Amino acid sequence: xxxxxxxxxxxxxxxxxxxxxxxxxxxxxxxxxxxxxxxxxxxxxxxxxxxxxxxxxxxxxxxxxxxxxxxxxxxxxxxxxxxxxxxxxxxxxxxxxxxxxxxxxxxxxxxxxxxxxxxxxxxxxxxxxx
Numbered sequence: 001x002x003x004x005x006x007x008x009x010x011x012x013x014x015x016x017x018x019x020x021x022x023x024x025x026x027x028x029x030x031x032x033x034x035x036x037x038x039x040x041x042x043x044x045x046x047x048x049x050x051x052x053x054x055x056x057x058x059x060x061x062x063x064x065x066x067x068x069x070x071x072x073x074x075x076x077x078x079x080x081x082x083x084x085x086x087x088x089x090x091x092x093x094x095x096x097x098x099x100x101x102x103x104x105x106x107x108x109x110x111x112x113x114x115x116x117x118x119x120x121x122x123x124x125x126x127x128x129x130x
Contacts, residue, residue: 005129006034006056010047012063012071016040020092021062027118044074052084057129063093076107088128092116
């Protein structure tokens with residue numbers, strides 16, 4: 001029997017816009033993925049601790065504040081420090097094209113920007129953890 005896919009959806013930093021995160025959480029849930037939503041204004045440490053505690057396979061960060069580089073680097077650094085090498089990280093939000101290549105280079109598995117079809121994000125995550 002394969003392990004159930006669990007994803008933690010998180011809103012790091014001070015950004016208070018969570019509509020997209022909630023829409024994606026529902027899309028994942030509707031596709032059979034177990035979703036943990038941490039809510040607004042989470043620190044990278046809170047996100048990583050919750051991901052480890054909840055035994056998730058993926059963290060989905062939703063960032064609209066422009067702080068995506070700092071927040072993603074911090075989450076990846078904390079995952080490495082805590083030896084949580086099996087947790088993948090994806091990010092969605094308003095991410096400038098010039099930053100996407102760097103985010104992937106540092107370890108972000110995918111970046112979902114405006115216009116991404118929900119089913120495409122869900123399918124990517126399912127393939128990622130299989």
